[in-house]
Amino acid sequence: MKNSSSSRAVVYWLYTGMVMIVIQILLGGITRLTGSGLSITEWNVVTGALPPLSDTQWLLEFEKYKTTPQFRYLNFDFSIVDFKIIYFWEWFHRNWARLIGVVFAFPFLFFLWRGYFKPPMIKPLIVLFLFGALQGAIGWIMVASGLTGDAIYVKPARLALHFMFALGLLCYTFWFALQLTVSSGEKVHNQALKKFLPWILSLLFLQLIYGAFLAGHKAATAAPTWPTINQEWIPGGLFKPSDGSINWIDNLIFLHFVHRGLAYLLLLTILYYTAQLYKQQGSPRFYQARKWPAILVLLQVLLGILSVLASTKIIPGQWGIFEWIAQLHQLVAMLLLLSLVQLLFLISRKALGTT
Numbered sequence: 001m002k003n004s005s006s007s008r009a010v011v012y013w014l015y016t017g018m019v020m021i022v023i024q025i026l027l028g029g030i031t032r033l034t035g036s037g038l039s040i041t042e043w044n045v046v047t048g049a050l051p052p053l054s055d056t057q058w059l060l061e062f063e064k065y066k067t068t069p070q071f072r073y074l075n076f077d078f079s080i081v082d083f084k085i086i087y088f089w090e091w092f093h094r095n096w097a098r099l100i101g102v103v104f105a106f107p108f109l110f111f112l113w114r115g116y117f118k119p120p121m122i123k124p125l126i127v128l129f130l131f132g133a134l135q136g137a138i139g140w141i142m143v144a145s146g147l148t149g150d151a152i153y154v155k156p157a158r159l160a161l162h163f164m165f166a167l168g169l170l171c172y173t174f175w176f177a178l179q180l181t182v183s184s185g186e187k188v189h190n191q192a193l194k195k196f197l198p199w200i201l202s203l204l205f206l207q208l209i210y211g212a213f214l215a216g217h218k219a220a221t222a223a224p225t226w227p228t229i230n231q232e233w234i235p236g237g238l239f240k241p242s243d244g245s246i247n248w249i250d251n252l253i254f255l256h257f258v259h260r261g262l263a264y265l266l267l268l269t270i271l272y273y274t275a276q277l278y279k280q281q282g283s284p285r286f287y288q289a290r291k292w293p294a295i296l297v298l299l300q301v302l303l304g305i306l307s308v309l310a311s312t313k314i315i316p317g318q319w320g321i322f323e324w325i326a327q328l329h330q331l332v333a334m335l336l337l338l339s340l341v342q343l344l345f346l347i348s349r350k351a352l353g354t355t
Contacts (some may be wrong), residue, residue: 007180010116013107014177020100021170022334027093028166029330032215033323036086037154038070040094041147043140048100051091060085070152097136104129125246128172136163143341156216157249161211164205170334171341178345188282191349195274200269201340207262208333220311220322222252230254262299270297277343286346292339300336303329 031037041064042048045131052058062083071078108125113294116126134217165304189287214220229235235253247254270293305330310322 012178018173025166026098031089031093036089038146039086039090045060074152118124156213159216160209160212179206186283186285190285194347209260219252223256224311226305226308289342296336300332
C-alpha cells in the first residue's frame with residue numbers, strides 16, 4: 001500500500017492535519033499573548049462558529065465579557081473596539097479547531113467508503129478523532145477556569161494540560177503518518193540508542209510543562225536577566241515561597257530556575273546523544289533525521305534566552321519583539337519534539353526478524 005495512490009492521499013491528509021495542528025497551537029499562543037482567551041464566555045460548538053453580525057450582537061457579547069473577572073480587574077477601560085480585537089483571536093482559535101474537525105471527519109469517511117484504509121488503521125484513526133474532541137473539551141475547561149472568582153487569566157495548570165494534549169495529538173498524527181511512509185529498510189537497529197530516547201523525551205516533556213506554567217503565569221518579567229536569575233545564581237526564596245504558593249507550580253522564581261536548568265540539561269543531553277547518532281550507520285532518511293535535534297535545541301535555547309531578555313520590552317496590549325520571539329520559541333519546541341519522535345520511530349531495538 002505504501003506506493004499506491006490511496007496511501008499517498010491518506011499521507012497527505014495526515015500531514016495536512018499536522019500542519020493545521022501546529023497552526024492551532026500557534027494561534028493558542030497568540031490568544032494567550034494578546035489576553036484574548038476569556039473574551040468568549042460560552043462554549044457553543046455549532047452556533048459559536050458565527051461571530052456577532054450586528055452592533056446589537058456585539059454589544060450583547062461585550063456585556064457578557066464585562067461580567068468576567070478579567071474585565072472587572074484588568075480590562076475595565078476597554079472599549080467595544082478593544083473587545084473586538086481580543087474576540088477575533090479567540091473566535092479564530094475556536095473556528096480553526098472546528099475546521100480541523102471537518103478536515104479530519106469528511107476525508108476519513110470518504111477514505112473509509114472507498115476502502116483506502118487497511119482494517120488495522122481504522123481504530124487508531126477513530127482514537128485520533130476522539131483525542132481531538134477531548135482536546136476541545138479540555139480547552140473549554142481551561143477557559144472556564146478564568147471566568148469565575150478573581151482570576152484574570154486561565155489557570156496555568158489547565159493551560160499546561162491543554163498544551164500538552166495538543167502536542168500529544170500532534171505526535172500521534174505524526175507517528176501514524178510515519179507508519180505509512182517509512183519502510184523497514186529505512187530503520188536502523190541499535191538497542192542503546194533506542195533505550196536512551198524515551199529518557200530524552202521525558203525530559204523534554206517535563207520542560208514543556210514548565211514552559212507552559214511560565215506562560216500561564218506570564219512570568220517572563222519575574223526574572224528578566226540572563227545568565228543569572230535576578231543577579232543571583234541560586235535565587236533567594238527558591239524553595240520557600242513567601243506568599244504560600246505551591247512551590248512547583250506557582251512560585252515564579254522556582255519556575256524560572258527549573259525551566260532554565262532543564263534547558264541546559266536538555267542541551268547537553270541532546271548534543272551527547274547526537275554524537276552517538278553520528279557513530280551509527282543507517283539509511284539516508286536516518287542521516288537526515290539525526291542532525292535536527294541538535295540544531296533545534298541550540299536554536300531553542302537561544303530563543304529562550306532572547307525571550308527572557310526581551311521581556312522588559314513588553315507593552316500591555318501591543319504586539320512587539322517579545323511576542324514574536326515567544327511564538328518562535330513555541331514553534332521550535334514543537335519541531336524539536338517532532339524531530340525526536342521521528343528518531344524514536346526510525347530506531348528499533350533489534351533487527352527485523354530477530355528474537
